[in-house]
Amino acid sequence: MSHDEPFHHTLTIRKDLCQGCTHCMKRCPTEAIRIIGGKAHVDPERCIDCGQCMGVCPHNAIVIEQSDFQQIFQFQYRIAIIPTLLIGQFEDSITELEMIDALHAIGFTHIHYAEFGVDILKTLGNKISVYADAHPVVSSYCPAVVRLIQLRYPSLLPNVNLMRTPAQIAALYARVKLIDQGIPSQEIGVFYVTPCAAKYAQIMTPGSATSGLIQGGLNLDSVFNLMQSYFAQRPRHYKVSPTKWEIPIITGPAFLWSLTKGESAMMQGRTLSIDEVHNVIEFLELVEDERHENLDFLELRACDTGCTGGVLTPRNRFLATERIKHHAATLPKILDETHRAQILALSDKLIHNLKIDRIVAKHSLQLDQDVTVAIKKLEQVKRITAALPGIDCGLCGSPTCRALAEDIARGNASIRRCVVLKVTDPKGLNHLAKIWGEAVQKEARIPIEQQPTPEV
Amino acid sequence: MHISYQVQAGDFSNAGNVSSNIKKILKQLNFHPSLIKRIIIALYEAEVNVVAHSYGGEVVCNIAPDTVIIVVTDTGPGIPDLSLAMTEGWSTATAEVREMGFGAGMGLANIRKNADELTIDTGANQPTSITMHFSVSTEVKNEP
Ligand SMILES: Nc1ncnc2c1ncn2[C@@H]1O[C@H](COP(=O)(O)OP(=O)(O)O)[C@@H](O)[C@H]1O
Ligand code: SF4
Ligand SMILES: [Mg+2]
Numbered sequence: 001m002s003h004d005e006p007f008h009h010t011l012t013i014r015k016d017l018c019q020g021c022t023h024c025m026k027r028c029p030t031e032a033i034r035i036i037g038g039k040a041h042v043d044p045e046r047c048i049d050c051g052q053c054m055g056v057c058p059h060n061a062i063v064i065e066q067s068d069f070q071q072i073f074q075f076q077y078r079i080a081i082i083p084t085l086l087i088g089q090f091e092d093s094i095t096e097l098e099m100i101d102a103l104h105a106i107g108f109t110h111i112h113y114a115e116f117g118v119d120i121l122k123t124l125g126n127k128i129s130v131y132a133d134a135h136p137v138v139s140s141y142c143p144a145v146v147r148l149i150q151l152r153y154p155s156l157l158p159n160v161n162l163m164r165t166p167a168q169i170a171a172l173y174a175r176v177k178l179i180d181q182g183i184p185s186q187e188i189g190v191f192y193v194t195p196c197a198a199k200y201a202q203i204m205t206p207g208s209a210t211s212g213l214i215q216g217g218l219n220l221d222s223v224f225n226l227m228q229s230y231f232a233q234r235p236r237h238y239k240v241s242p243t244k245w246e247i248p249i250i251t252g253p254a255f256l257w258s259l260t261k262g263e264s265a266m267m268q269g270r271t272l273s274i275d276e277v278h279n280v281i282e283f284l285e286l287v288e289d290e291r292h293e294n295l296d297f298l299e300l301r302a303c304d305t306g307c308t309g310g311v312l313t314p315r316n317r318f319l320a321t322e323r324i325k326h327h328a329a330t331l332p333k334i335l336d337e338t339h340r341a342q343i344l345a346l347s348d349k350l351i352h353n354l355k356i357d358r359i360v361a362k363h364s365l366q367l368d369q370d371v372t373v374a375i376k377k378l379e380q381v382k383r384i385t386a387a388l389p390g391i392d393c394g395l396c397g398s399p400t401c402r403a404l405a406e407d408i409a410r411g412n413a414s415i416r417r418c419v420v421l422k423v424t425d426p427k428g429l430n431h432l433a434k435i436w437g438e439a440v441q442k443e444a445r446i447p448i449e450q451q452p453t454p455e456v
Numbered sequence: 457m458h459i460s461y462q463v464q465a466g467d468f469s470n471a472g473n474v475s476s477n478i479k480k481i482l483k484q485l486n487f488h489p490s491l492i493k494r495i496i497i498a499l500y501e502a503e504v505n506v507v508a509h510s511y512g513g514e515v516v517c518n519i520a521p522d523t524v525i526i527v528v529t530d531t532g533p534g535i536p537d538l539s540l541a542m543t544e545g546w547s548t549a550t551a552e553v554r555e556m557g558f559g560a561g562m563g564l565a566n567i568r569k570n571a572d573e574l575t576i577d578t579g580a581n582q583p584t585s586i587t588m589h590f591s592v593s594t595e596v597k598n599e600p
Contacts, residue, residue, distance in 0.1 A: 155489035285476065289496055293557075366486035371521040371592075374485040375457045 007147065007362070008204040009047055010065040010197045011054060013040045017061035022394045024053035024062060029277045030151065030364070034407070035397035046364045048147040049201040050277045050302040051311035064197050064312065065204075067216050069226065072107055075189030079174045080108040081167055081214070082193045082248075084115050084255045085308050087327055088320030089224055094231065096327065100247060101240040102227040111248050112174050114192065117166030118254035118266065119335045120173050123343045124351060128266050131355055134158035136287070136295040139263055140209075141165050144198035144302035145280055146359065153284050154361035159298075162355050164209065166257060167192055167199075169354065171213040176349045177342075189215045193223050195310030198302065209356040220312040249339050252331035258307035259321055261299070269296030275309070277302040367409060377409040380436070384408050387432055388418060395419040408436050457519045463503055463530075465512040468556050474515050475500040478526075485519065488595040495524055495590050498570040501563035502528040502586050508549060508558055510584065524590040534582035542568065 020038035032046035033053060040061070042053075054062040072078045080103055087099055103111050121128055130137045138159045140146050149156050164172070171190045178188050192210070194200045194217045203210045203217040256262035264271035272295055274283050280300045287298070303309030308320040335343075343350075367381070368374040384405035391401070396417035398404035407413035415421070415436055421429045459481070461474040475496050482492045499515070506513045506528060513530030535541045542564045549559025568574055573589035 152483075155493050285479075288493075289472070289475065289479070289500060290493075291472065291500070361489075363486065365483045367484050369486060371485055371487065375519060375521060378481065378484060379457050 007044065007047075007049070008201050008206075009042070009044050010049060010201045010204065011042060011047065011051065012063050012065065013042065014061045014063055015039050017059050019059055019061070020397075021058065023056045023058060025397075025399050026394060027052050027056045028399065029281055030148070031399050031403055033399070034413075035394075045362075046151065048144045048151065048277075048302075049196075049198040050144040050148075051197040052277060052302075054197070054311045064200065064219060066219055066222060067200075069107075069218060069222065071216055072189055072191055072218075075215070076187045077110065077178055077183060077189065078108050079110040079112065079171075079178075079188065079190045080193060080218075081112055081114045081171050081174065081190060083167070083195055083220070083258055083307060084113050084250070084328075085195060085258055085310075085313065085320060085324060086193060086220065086224075088308055088322075088324040089220070089313060089315045090323075092323065096247060097240050097242065097245065098231070099227070100245045102230045103223075104245060105230045106223070106226045108191075110174060110178070111245075112170050113248050113250045113255070114167035114170050115254045115257040116248065116250045117164070117169030117171075117173070118257050119249075119251050119339075120169050120343050120350070121163070121166070121354070122254075122266075123335060123340050124347055124354075127268070129163060130267070130297070131162045132159055137161050137267075137297050138287075139297070139299045140356075140359075141258075141263060141299070142198065142301045142303075142307075143202040144196070144277065145300045147198070147362075148277070148280065148302075149284070150359060150362045151364040152281075153288050154363075155288055156284065157359050157361060159287075160359055162358065164354050164356060166254070168210055168213050168356075169350075171210070172350060172353055173343070173346065175213070176346050180346060180349070191216050191218050193218050193220050195220045195307050195313050196303065197311060220310070221314055224314055249335070250331060251335055252328040252333055255324065255328040255331055259324060260301060260306040262306065264297060264299040267297040267299075270294055271297040271299065273299040273301075275301040275306055276304040367406065380409040381405045384415065384432075384436060387415075387421075389420045389424075391420065393420065411437065458516070459519075460514055460516045462514050463506045463512060463528075465507060465510055465530075467507055468553075468558070471504050471507040471558075472500055474503050478515075478517055481519070482524070487524075487592065491524075491590060491592060491595045494570040495526070495588075498567045498588055498590075499526055499528070501566050502526075502588070504558055505563055506530045508553055513583075522592050524592075526588045526590075527585065528588075529585040530583055532581060532583050534580055534584050535576075535578040536580035538576060538578060 018039045020035045022035055024040055025033040025035055030046045030048055032043045034041050087096060100111055140161045175188050175190055179185055192203060192214050200217040202208050203214050253266055260275045261273045264273045274280050305317045305321050308317040366374055367377040385402050388401040388405060396404050396419060398407050404413060408415055415432050463474060478499060479496045510530035511532055516527045518525045540546055544565045545561040547559050547561035553559045571588040572591045572594055575587040578584040
């Protein structure tokens, strides 16, 4: 993500299931979806992989690319980096020890909490340090938010924290620790269990912040299913011996990091936490205009309640959040001396790798690269918008009348798509179509997601 | 391209709407982010001044590929001593206006800082007209 590579996207529309119902199109915060020929299409230039569309699709027609779980077995040492929210996916009857037991049973040799990275960072620097060129510092934790800023708020890129995220630091530590024990790096595979499309997309984007640290992303729902089948197949009254596995270490405050207010609670100064992508957009507009005062740190998350609201989390986000908080209360507040010493012993291998490269802008909003052409197109948009009914019914396949006007000006659609004008003023419609582009219907201009979906 | 908006006196809850609209437009036109930022900071201050200190007015925005010219006019009562008003921290804002978060006396100074050219036409018991020029080439020159 730090280099100017095209984004890798993970959301695919299944044309066999899509009914063209417009739910996803209306929900998409970046207006990336159009319904063409009765099927939804995603514009890869605008999609930020927030997963909102997937959450609202009533036909389960939006799917996330799956990576093959068997890939972990290419490595002799198979490290799972799990988000703490994993425990929130289970009811209390599944203990932390049983969760760890199941992760080993499905194939992992080592398990770390992603948010343990917070404890590592704190141990190395005595506080959670941030690294950005402008104030207020914006969290880089949620990759959907970072993509949003790259596309729509490029002037805020200097505000984005360039410190690695906890999961990246935990992944780095897990690897360095094994290498320190004499294990060759190529025998170590680090896999992140992802609650969302955005994190998966980040792992799959070449040159992204996770490159080299994390070998693959595993979708949380499929890992959850594997764990559930393990639980289902265990003999009745099966008990895991308390000494069978080491419970991954983490402190209580770090355990809460991915929840709303979890990160900001550990930051210095005046902080603000905003969750859900439409709320985030509303607020970024303010930040961009510098119409906020005295804020030092902004925690921004694409999902409601934070990562417990991720699209791949099977359990209700409020129940999951409650269990995570309940569990965090049982954990130590600060890291014990033994673990601190372990981290500090590796500090020279960690500290030079804690920052990511500067993040570059991606342009998606402009009508044309050339300002002169863009101005012409915008004038056209104004005229077309005035001619459209303005009821934003979405039946044309664009989310609003204004969006259709922009699609027409961009040469991606014809005004003939307007169903209302077709009924109320068919003659006028003919006339307008002649002015603004006769039945362009350049469906192919909006690139269609063609990512094959590998079977699991 | 030419766009205009009305600004109501005393309508603090909507102060900033014109700037937000113009910002969206400028982004679609692919202007440099720092140029957009300058324009919006200056325009916002001028817009708030119409809301806070005048009887109401309008914002007229002319966008060309190389310059953006914004004229903010109102119907009075005007600024009797302009050079005093331009002083940083000088304000006639009432206590209520300050409580709403406006009236720090930095508006006109910020407009001067951000516009490439600024003309203010005003006087006691006169309308005020503020013309701000923003030149695209300023950003190009400042590129590293
Ligand atoms: N459009 C206007 N009409 C009348 N007076 C104005 C106008 N704009 C600014 N002023 C006067 O100039 C002063 C300074 O303006 P400004 O620097 O924006 O500070 P502030 O708005 O915070 O008071 C205002 O307090 C007001 O007396
Ligand atoms: S809030 Fe968390 S789960 Fe949601 S998109 Fe961002 S990183 Fe993923
Ligand atoms: Mg002012």
